[in-house]
Amino acid sequence: MNKQNPLENNQVLASKQSWPWWPLLPLYPYGRRRTLIKELIPNQIWGLEQLQGLYYVAVPVRLTVVKVSGGLMLINPLPPTQEVLEELSALEKNHGPVLTIVLPTASGLEHKISMPALARAFPKADLWVCPGQWSYPFSLPLDWIGISSKRTNVLFEDGLPHSECCTWIPLGPLDLGLGDFQEIACFHQSSRSLLVTDSLVGIEANPPSIFDLDPTPLLFHSRDSGDQLLEDSLKARRKGWARLVLFASFLKPYKLAIPPLSSVIKNSFKQGLRSPKAHFGFYPFKWEEGWEDSSRELIGKKEPLLQIAPVLERLVFPRSKNVVIDWLDTLISLKVTRWLIPAHYSAPIEFTPNKIKILKKKIINRAWANDEGNWRFLDSLDNALLDRGVVPKDPQKIFKD
Numbered sequence: 001m002n003k004q005n006p007l008e009n010n011q012v013l014a015s016k017q018s019w020p021w022w023p024l025l026p027l028y029p030y031g032r033r034r035t036l037i038k039e040l041i042p043n044q045i046w047g048l049e050q051l052q053g054l055y056y057v058a059v060p061v062r063l064t065v066v067k068v069s070g071g072l073m074l075i076n077p078l079p080p081t082q083e084v085l086e087e088l089s090a091l092e093k094n095h096g097p098v099l100t101i102v103l104p105t106a107s108g109l110e111h112k113i114s115m116p117a118l119a120r121a122f123p124k125a126d127l128w129v130c131p132g133q134w135s136y137p138f139s140l141p142l143d144w145i146g147i148s149s150k151r152t153n154v155l156f157e158d159g160l161p162h163s164e165c166c167t168w169i170p171l172g173p174l175d176l177g178l179g180d181f182q183e184i185a186c187f188h189q190s191s192r193s194l195l196v197t198d199s200l201v202g203i204e205a206n207p208p209s210i211f212d213l214d215p216t217p218l219l220f221h222s223r224d225s226g227d228q229l230l231e232d233s234l235k236a237r238r239k240g241w242a243r244l245v246l247f248a249s250f251l252k253p254y255k256l257a258i259p260p261l262s263s264v265i266k267n268s269f270k271q272g273l274r275s276p277k278a279h280f281g282f283y284p285f286k287w288e289e290g291w292e293d294s295s296r297e298l299i300g301k302k303e304p305l306l307q308i309a310p311v312l313e314r315l316v317f318p319r320s321k322n323v324v325i326d327w328l329d330t331l332i333s334l335k336v337t338r339w340l341i342p343a344h345y346s347a348p349i350e351f352t353p354n355k356i357k358i359l360k361k362k363i364i365n366r367a368w369a370n371d372e373g374n375w376r377f378l379d380s381l382d383n384a385l386l387d388r389g390v391v392p393k394d395p396q397k398i399f400k401d
Contacts (some may be wrong), residue, residue, distance in 0.1 A: 016082040019336045026114045028053045028384030033079050034213045036058055037087045040341055040348050043067070043193040046332040047347055048087060049210045050078055052110055056217040056279075057247040060208045061110060061344045064195055068162040071096030075104060075186060075195055076343040077114040080121045100161045103147075104184040106132040106173070111343070127152040128161050134179030155184050165189050167334070171199055171327045174320055177391040181316050185331075194331065194336035194351060198312060201342050202304030202349035207241040216277060217244065226267035226283030242295035243287065249298055249310040253375035255291035258284060294374050306359055314378035318369035320395055328360045342386040 019033045029051055036049045046065040051058040065077040065088070072095055078084065092098060101122065105117050112133075119127055127147065131154050135145060142149050153159065160168050167189065172182035186195040211218055218240030219230040246253040264284050273281035299305055308317070308324065317324055331337060332353050340351035369380035384392045 021078040044191040056220045058217040071099040075101040075102045077118045080118045103129045106182040132180040174395040197343045201345045204304040226281040227270045250374045254374045255288045257286040259286045
């Protein structure tokens with residue numbers, strides 16, 4: 001009997017996880033995108049998760065597969081590696097062909113970049129996009145970014161896909177200056193699940209299982225200085241995850257300091273850290289005492305903490321709280337929601353009408369688009385964009401006239 005060669009197996013797996021178009025959006029993990037598939041709602045909804053980030057600040061991003069009449073619908077495209085296509089092929093054998101691919105956001109670059117390749121992989125599928133698509137620094141036609149206008153329909157303008165089993169609910173549009181923010185949520189009636197892209201997230205204390213494939217980002221950020229080795233343990237993983245959440249939520253958390261370059265270099269290139277995986281010990285962060293308290297405000301203890309992502313609250317919705325409240329009221333009016341499936345972090349999350357009412361009350365009663373503590377960096381960024389006239393002071397005015 002021939003013994004399997006672990007090195008050969010890894011090479012085969014690496015080839016299946018290859019994503020050659022990564023230079024278009026050079027985010028970690030660059031050219032190798034490991035994928036984890038999960039059945040989220042039995043026999044109805046599946047999630048294909050990958051990691052995405054900068055400098056090991058990586059969080060899960062999800063392509064959602066939904067069972068519809070006659071086949072499958074894909075929402076929130078991700079890089080269609082061979083591994084992804086094999087998983088989708090297995091689902092097609094049991095549930096029918098991929099009928100529809102939906103890009104439900106106007107500004108979600110990580111999903112937009114993946115749309116052309118995913119569309120080519122399923123040439124018979126109908127393509128649907130959110131209204132108001134835009135690109136930066138130049139506003140290009142869909143054909144120029146690889147999305148065929150002949151195959152593509154615009155949600156609401158050209159109708160709605162699978163309206164017999166799905167209800168489509170818009171959030172926005174809001175004028176952001178460079179382009180519009182708009183996201184179209186999909187309520188899948190039979191599973192009672194609301195599918196969103198970025199608008200809502202739920203974050204839990206345990207690191208997502210996608211990190212089991214490679215925990216390096218967690219271990220890298222669990223350290224307190226660059227000369228510490230990357231040592232794996234549950235405690236280290238949870239510590240690293242809490243810090244990743246703070247990074248992803250606030251970009252520059254309040255309890256994060258940048259040490260002098262001389263100190264960073266002094267701690268670099270130590271024995272055991274002389275490899276690209278450890279960034280050669282280069283670790284330009286210093287976490288101050290009390291950082292754990294900041295993370296507790298974002299992470300649920302026993303279940304994922306439902307929230308508006310802080311980056312969206314402070315940079316997209318700072319002057320549009322009423323838009324968010326009205327949208328939540330629309331979700332409450334559905335009356336039968338049971339689950340939330342976002343494109344990031346945990347899924348599925350319990351999302352009953354009562355849960356939505358609790359979130360709405362929390363938003364109404366607390367300070368919105370804060371400018372203190374962890375929010376300071378986002379506040380300074382928002383004010384800088386306002387001062388330069390990049391973003392409008394009233395993002396809704398254009399739609400009221």
